[in-house]
Amino acid sequence: MLEIIDLSASVKGSPILNGLNLIIRKGKVHVLMGPNGAGKSTLANILAGHPAYEVTGGEVWFKGQNLLELEPEERACLGLFMSFQYPIEIPGVTNRQFLEDAMKALGKQGNIEKSMEALKIRKEFLDRSINEGFSGGEKKRNEILQMSLFQPDLAILDETDSGLDIDAMRIVAEGVNAMRTPENALLLITHYQRLLDYISPDYIHVMREGRIIQTGGAELAAILEEKGYA
Amino acid sequence: MAPILMSTDYKYGFVTNIESEVFPKGLSEETIRAISARKEEPEFLLKFRLKAFHKWQEMEEPTWPNVDYPPINYQEMSYYAEPKGKPKLESLDQVDPEILRTFEKLGIPLEEQKRLTNVAVDIVFDSVSLGTTFQKTLQEAGVVLCSMSEAVKKYPELVEKYLGTVVPIGDNFFAALNSAVFSDGSFVYVPKGVKCPIELSTYFRINEKETGQFERTLILAEEGSFVSYLEGCTAPAYNTNQLHAAVVELIAMDRSEIKYSTVQNWYAGDPKTGKGGIYNFVTKRGLAHTEAKISWTQVEVGAAITWKYPSCILKGDRSVGEFYSVALTNGKMQADTGTKMIHIGEGTKSTILSKGIAADESHNSYRGLVKMIPKAKHARNYTQCDSMLVGNRCSANTFPYIEAGNCTATIEHEASTSRMNEEQIFYLQTRGISKEDAISLIVNGFCKDVIKELPLEFAQEAQKLLSLKLENSVG
Numbered sequence: 033m034l035e036i037i038d039l040s041a042s043v044k045g046s047p048i049l050n051g052l053n054l055i056i057r058k059g060k061v062h063v064l065m066g067p068n069g070a071g072k073s074t075l076a077n078i079l080a081g082h083p084a085y086e087v088t089g090g091e092v093w094f095k096g097q098n099l100l101e102l103e104p105e106e107r108a109c110l111g112l113f114m115s116f117q118y119p120i121e122i123p124g125v126t127n128r129q130f131l132e133d134a135m136k137a138l139g140k141q142g143n144i145e146k147s148m149e150a151l152k153i154r155k156e157f158l159d160r161s162i163n164e165g166f167s168g169g170e171k172k173r174n175e176i177l178q179m180s181l182f183q184p185d186l187a188i189l190d191e192t193d194s195g196l197d198i199d200a201m202r203i204v205a206e207g208v209n210a211m212r213t214p215e216n217a218l219l220l221i222t223h224y225q226r227l228l229d230y231i232s233p234d235y236i237h238v239m240r241e242g243r244i245i246q247t248g249g250a251e252l253a254a255i256l257e258e259k260g261y262a
Numbered sequence: 263m264a265p266i267l268m269s270t271d272y273k274y275g276f277v278t279n280i281e282s283e284v285f286p287k288g289l290s291e292e293t294i295r296a297i298s299a300r301k302e303e304p305e306f307l308l309k310f311r312l313k314a315f316h317k318w319q320e321m322e323e324p325t326w327p328n329v330d331y332p333p334i335n336y337q338e339m340s341y342y343a344e345p346k347g348k349p350k351l352e353s354l355d356q357v358d359p360e361i362l363r364t365f366e367k368l369g370i371p372l373e374e375q376k377r378l379t380n381v382a383v384d385i386v387f388d389s390v391s392l393g394t395t396f397q398k399t400l401q402e403a404g405v406v407l408c409s410m411s412e413a414v415k416k417y418p419e420l421v422e423k424y425l426g427t428v429v430p431i432g433d434n435f436f437a438a439l440n441s442a443v444f445s446d447g448s449f450v451y452v453p454k455g456v457k458c459p460i461e462l463s464t465y466f467r468i469n470e471k472e473t474g475q476f477e478r479t480l481i482l483a484e485e486g487s488f489v490s491y492l493e494g495c496t497a498p499a500y501n502t503n504q505l506h507a508a509v510v511e512l513i514a515m516d517r518s519e520i521k522y523s524t525v526q527n528w529y530a531g532d533p534k535t536g537k538g539g540i541y542n543f544v545t546k547r548g549l550a551h552t553e554a555k556i557s558w559t560q561v562e563v564g565a566a567i568t569w570k571y572p573s574c575i576l577k578g579d580r581s582v583g584e585f586y587s588v589a590l591t592n593g594k595m596q597a598d599t600g601t602k603m604i605h606i607g608e609g610t611k612s613t614i615l616s617k618g619i620a621a622d623e624s625h626n627s628y629r630g631l632v633k634m635i636p637k638a639k640h641a642r643n644y645t646q647c648d649s650m651l652v653g654n655r656c657s658a659n660t661f662p663y664i665e666a667g668n669c670t671a672t673i674e675h676e677a678s679t680s681r682m683n684e685e686q687i688f689y690l691q692t693r694g695i696s697k698e699d700a701i702s703l704i705v706n707g708f709c710k711d712v713i714k715e716l717p718l719e720f721a722q723e724a725q726k727l728l729s730l731k732l733e734n735s736v737g
Contacts, residue, residue, distance in 0.1 A: 080692050083684065104691035113692075120689040123680055124707030130693070133703065137694035161707070178693065 033058045033217050034079075034099075034186055039090035040242075041078050048074045050242035051090070056186060059214040061231060063253070064221045066239035067261045072221045073117055075239075076190040080114040081107050095185065109138055111185030115175035115192045117221075122162040127174070130162050135181060142181045151177050151207055169200040176207040183211070188219045193227040205230030225257040285342040291315065294442055297342050301411055306422050314431035314441030321435045327598040328627040328659060329567050331503075331541065339505060341443045341476070405458050405489070406451040410478050413449035420451065424482060428511040428549045428575070436507040436569075437545040440476045444509065447477035452487040452518070461717050464493045479510040483518035483554075490521040492717055503531075503566060505541045512548030512556055516578065519555040520548060523716050524572075525724055528564035533593025533622065539566025546570065547602075552578030558601065559586040559715040561724045563731050566595060571629065573602035576610035576638075583612040586712040590728060591624035591656070592735050600630035600661075605641040605671070614645040617709050619728075621652035621735035627659040636667040647677045650708050652735050680708075682732075702729030 034056035041049040048071045056062050064072055078085050079092065081104035092099040095110060102110065122130075131144055148157065151173050163171050172192050179187050189208070193201055208218065208231055220227065228250070236253050238246040238261065246252070285293065294315055298308040323334070400407055406417070414421050431441040448464045464479070483489050506528065514520045531539025542565035548556035558572040574583030585601035603612035612632065620626035626649065634641045649658035660677055682704050690700035705728045706713065713721050 080688075082688055103697075104688060105694050105696050108692055108694040116689065120685050122686050122689070122704060122707065124710065125703050126707075129707075130690070130703070133695055133699070134690075134693040137696070137699070182693070 033095060034219075035091075035093045036075075037091045037093075039075075039078070039092060040088045041074065041085050042088055043074065043085050047088070048085075048242055049078070052239075052243045054237060054244055056217050056219055057234075058217055060234040061212065061218045061220065063228065063233040063236045064219060064239055065223070065236060065253070065256060065261075068223075070239040071242045072239055073190055076114055076117075076188045076219075076221055079107075079112065079188060080104060105137065108182075108184075113179055113182055113184035113187045115172075115179060115187065115189040117190040117192075117194070119163050119166075119171040119175055121164045121166075123164050125162050126159055127162055128158040131158075131178070131181065134178070138182055140182055142183070144181060147177055147180045150180070150210070151203055153177060168195040169197065172196060172200065172204060173207075176204050180207055180211055183216075185215065186217045186219065187211070188221070190221045191223065192220075193222055193224060201227065202230060225253055228253050284340050287340050288337045289315075289341055289443065293341055297443060297445065300342070301414070303414055304418055304422075306418075307414060307425075310426065310431065311442050311444075314438050315443075317432040318435065318438035318442055321432070321438055323435050324569075327569050327629075328625065328661070329569065329596040329598050331567055331596075334503075334505065334541070336439075342445055399460060400458075403456055403459050404453045405456060405462075406449065407462050408449050410444070410447040410449050410480070413480070417449070417451065420482065421449070421480070424511070424513055425478075425480060426511075428513060428547045429509050429545050434545060436543040437509050440478060440507045440509040440545070444476045444478035447479045447508070448481075448493075449479070450481040450489060450491060452481075452483045452489045454484040454515075455486045456484075457487065458489040462489065462491045464491070475504070475506045475508070477508045479508070481510075481512045481520055481522070483512075483514050483520050485515045485518060487515075487518045488521075489519075490523070490717060492523040492525070492720055494525045494527070494720075502538060503541055504539075505543065506565070507541075508544045508546075510544070510546040510572075512546075514548060514550045514554035514556050514581075516552045517554060518551075519557070521557045522546075522548070522559070522572070523720065524558075524560040524562070525716075525720060525727070526560065526562045526564055526568075527727060529566075530564045530593055530595050531566040536566070536594030539595075540564070541566060542568045542570060544568075544570040546572035547575065548573070548583070549575045550578055550581035550583060552607070553580045554578055555582040555584070557584040557586070557715070559712065560588070560599075561712070561716070561727070562587070562589040562597065562599060563727055565597075568595075568597040568599050570599045571601055573604070574612065575604045575606065576612065576641075577606045578610075579607040580609040580611075581607055582610070584715075585612075585614045585616070585630075586715040587616045588619070588709045588712045588724075588728070589617070589626060589628075590619040590621075590731055591626045592621040592652075592731055593624060594622070595624040597625070598627045598629055600628045602631040603633070603643060605632075605634040605638040605643070608637070608639045608641070610638055610641045612641075612643045614643070614647075615711055616645075616647045617712055618647070618649045618658050619652065619705065619708070619732070620649065620656035620658045621732055623655045625657050625659075627661060629661040629663075631663040631665070632673055633663075633665040634667050634671040634673070638671065639668060640670045640672075641668075642672045643674065645673075645675045647675075648708070649677075649679045650705075651679065651681045652732060682708075698729065698733060701732050702726075705729055705732055 036054040039049050039052045233250050236248050237244050294311050429437050452458050512520045528540035550556045556574045576583050583603050589597045589599050591597050616628045618626040628647045632643045647660050687700045706725050
């Protein structure tokens with residue numbers, strides 16, 4: 033579904049990705065782990081099309097298209113979704129309008145209130161501004177709500193688990209599991225083993241200094257937990 | 263932030279090639295006598311003008327606004343221009359087709375407007391009012407909408423009685439100048455108990471290069487009446503500055519209501535060099551009698567410099583004043599705008615909602631006065647001033663002045679500053695929303711409480727205008 037070939041990228045002139053290769057398969061859950069500064073969030077942002085990152089080499093193919101040529105909104109319409117590590121606050125724009133506009137743009141239909149219920153999001157949420165004054169947990173639940181409404185082919189979750197208490201984590205994990213189908217793929221970026229108690233992955237990739245240095249099955253997480261990224 | 267590119271082309275920056283008669287440059291008693299004579303004015307008006315001129319000569323240009331511009335040479339501009347072959351005001355068919363084409367370019371196809379919309383339009387092209395549509399509907403209701411020149415001829419006693427009563431001739435430097443040389447403008451009269459059946463609308467356009475525009479508007483709403491009035495403004499793109507010093511006076515008699523809306527999109531000068539553009543130095547004020555209501559709504563997105571404080575004198579008990587404003591500055595624009603709410607009557611109420619958006623290298627200031635005199639018992643004011651910064655080379659300021667003269671008054675003031683940034687736009691883009699739609703969503707979200715006060719047919723236009731203006735200012 034997604035193929036990253038020899039990808040290099042820099043931000044403000046300093047290289048962050050150095051010839052990264054990764055294949056994400058349909059129907060699978062991939063986990064990307066690695067120490068701070070390995071370039072995990074950079075990779076997520078580049079895939080989503082963030083303008084601050086400069087791709088200096090390599091290719092990315094998503095559903096047969098050259099992803100790097102597309103605007104962020106075109107990538108979204110093609111079925112790519114990123115859950116932000118730090119979801120952005122937008123004062124004055126209500127969640128209701130935002131979700132309706134986004135679903136229209138993406139050509140999706142769905143019952144917003146029903147999806148909210150599943151994630152235990154209160155009704156007032158719709159009339160509040162996007163993420164404004166939200167707690168960390170509320171922001172992350174909003175990301176998962178969007179994911180369940182937009183039904184992406186590939187969802188990248190950038191440290192969605194960080195800053196969540198155990199209940200919020202369980203709710204988020206349920207949301208993620210609910211959208212696993214043989215047609216969808218997930219890329220979870222995480223620091224912790226914790227989330228993997230709730231979501232069982234198919235592949236684990238270890239990233240370091242801008243490239244993938246190790247790939248394995250679910251068992252790799254336990255080894256990493258024990259031995260660290262050394 | 264990526265370097266900020268040229269602002270969206272100013273689509274109103276064309277000049278219409280029509281022959282016009284322009285007075286020689288310079289200002290003196292002779293100029294004023296000449297204007298008055300050309301307009302065949304009654305004696306009282308000439309006296310009014312001359313008195314104002316003498317006051318103006320003694321006054322100094324204000325320096326307190328938070329704006330910066332080279333001194334204006336008042337002898338280097340012309341004070342009157344009128345299209346040659348001026349039609350009598352009976353039918354639009356007699357208007358120079360070139361001017362009518364201009365209006366089509368501006369997006370106001372008059373014929374269509376007449377048929378499709380419920381708006382009566384009075385158009386001031388340079389100094390002369392060109393004709394009013396929808397006269398029949400208005401006549402049936404007894405409402406008068408005409409040019410100020412026509413009003414002087416047809417309703418001299420009303421003009422004499424009320425002109426200069428809300429904005430006295432010596433009120434301020436620019437109001438005095440306007441009172442001396444005003445060329446034309448609109449006059450509205452709504453009889454007792456009449457609810458004006460349609461929105462009234464004026465369109466101002468400055469066409470000549472070195473002509474100041476000094477329009478004068480007077481709206482009189484008799485007891486228990488209602489009127490909603492909208493003005494729109496554009497000008498060609500010249501690389502010299504043009505002065506627009508208008509005066510608007512509103513008089514709302516007992517239990518009447520006047521709603522005055524402005525969409526101002528004057529040429530703002532070159533966004534990079536700051537060359538050219540309109541100096542928009544305007545005095546607008548309304549007087550509200552018992553239980554009357556005056557509501558100002560403005561969307562200000564143009565002009566090189568804006569200096570403007572639409573105000574309400576809440577003289578009558580339980581009268582109400584409202585000010586809803588969006589002021590957007592980009593390029594090198596400067597705006598110092600806000601309102602004055604003067605509470606005189608008991609139980610008077612005012613609301614101020616101001617939204618300032620500053621982008622590029624512009625400066626955007628809110629300046630507002632809330633004054634409650636000792637006799638204004640139980641007066642109430644609520645003020646909210648929000649600023650949004652786009653980029654990091656612009657500035658936004660708030661200058662609130664509060665004078666509470668009695669202890670029963672309630673005054674609330676809230677202010678906030680936020681920043682529109684690349685991250686917000688990127689976030690929305692990753693949700694499938696295009697960059698243009700993202701900017702529009704953010705800006706209109708910020709301004710929605712003001713926009714919803716505009717007459718419906720103009721709200722959409724205003725929203726489009728706001729997002730267009732910012733498209734190239736964001737990363």
